[in-house]
Amino acid sequence: MKLAHLLAAAGVLFALTPALPASASTPGYCKTDDGVTVVVDFGELGGEVVVRCAPGVQRSGLAALQSAGIAVVVAESNVCRLQGKPEACDGAQWSYWNAWNGGAWAKSQRGPSSSMPPLGTFEGWSFGKAAPRFTPSRPVPTPSPTPTPRPQEHAPDPRAGGGAPVVPVPQGAPPAPPATSSAPASSSVPPPSPSPSEVALDEGAPRETQQHATQAKAAEPVEFPWLLLVGAIVVGKVIAFLLWRRKRVPY
Numbered sequence: 187m188k189l190a191h192l193l194a195a196a197g198v199l200f201a202l203t204p205a206l207p208a209s210a211s212t213p214g215y216c217k218t219d220d221g222v223t224v225v226v227d228f229g230e231l232g233g234e235v236v237v238r239c240a241p242g243v244q245r246s247g248l249a250a251l252q253s254a255g256i257a258v259v260v261a262e263s264n265v266c267r268l269q270g271k272p273e274a275c276d277g278a279q280w281s282y283w284n285a286w287n288g289g290a291w292a293k294s295q296r297g298p299s300s301s302m303p304p305l306g307t308f309e310g311w312s313f314g315k316a317a318p319r320f321t322p323s324r325p326v327p328t329p330s331p332t333p334t335p336r337p338q339e340h341a342p343d344p345r346a347g348g349g350a351p352v353v354p355v356p357q358g359a360p361p362a363p364p365a366t367s368s369a370p371a372s373s374s375v376p377p378p379s380p381s382p383s384e385v386a387l388d389e390g391a392p393r394e395t396q397q398h399a400t401q402a403k404a405a406e407p408v409e410f411p412w413l414l415l416v417g418a419i420v421v422g423k424v425i426a427f428l429l430w431r432r433k434r435v436p437y
Contacts, residue, residue: 210242210253211239212241215237215308215324216239216324218306220241221305221306222239222244222305222306223324224240224311225237226256228268229313230314235320243305246302246303247294247298248260251311257269259275264280265278278313282309282310283311283312284303284308285307287308288324291310291317308322
């Protein structure tokens with residue numbers, strides 16, 4: 187019996203000892219679902235509403251308070267003092283609330299030692315019967331606007347009849363001379379190809395052109411000189427007749 191009284195007294199002394207604030211806690215609500223947001227509203231006790239983030243998984247509502255860096259004093263399994271308020275635990279009226287992100291406060295159906303708040307939720311404590319004066323909602327981060335890409339000047343496709351591509355000239359550089367086309371102007375009727383006899387064999391012509399022209403001339407048919415042959419025969423006969431007659435007529 188004496189042992190039971192000693193254990194009960196030790197438990198009361200341990201419960202009245204303030205919890206040390208957690209070093210990993212951060213002020214304000216949790217920015218992500220990797221923690222539990224703890225809200226303490228002092229109500230008629232005065233002072234601002236305290237909001238802190240207890241990072242990581244919390245095994246109970248009481249552990250969430252301690253992880254958020256809130257000084258807690260527990261008497262007879264009930265929270266009687268938070269952050270040193272009220273000064274005495276007699277008549278303390280701290281109420282315990284839960285809320286999902288973006289939802290509404292609901293009075294907890296379990297005690298702070300037996301509840302296990304899910305990640306991303308809100309744990310509320312209010313001195314009195316009213317809900318905490320804090321909206322249990324985490325603002326959605328506004329995405330930064332994506333810059334609209336500047337339209338690039340596409341050069342026209344020469345195959346589509348748009349002309350030569352336009353090359354941008356850097357500032358300060360001298361203007362480039364206009365591009366000239368070495369291709370001859372197109373015509374609907376192709377020019378007649380010259381005959382082999384009209385190919386001039388000059389020094390400025392390429393060697394292959396001169397060779398082709400020479401071969402073309404050599405391939406031309408040679409006309410036989412019939413007139414010269416007939417004239418030679420007639421002249422020969424006249425000379426032979428004169429010689430024959432000279433032999434017959436004496437001087």
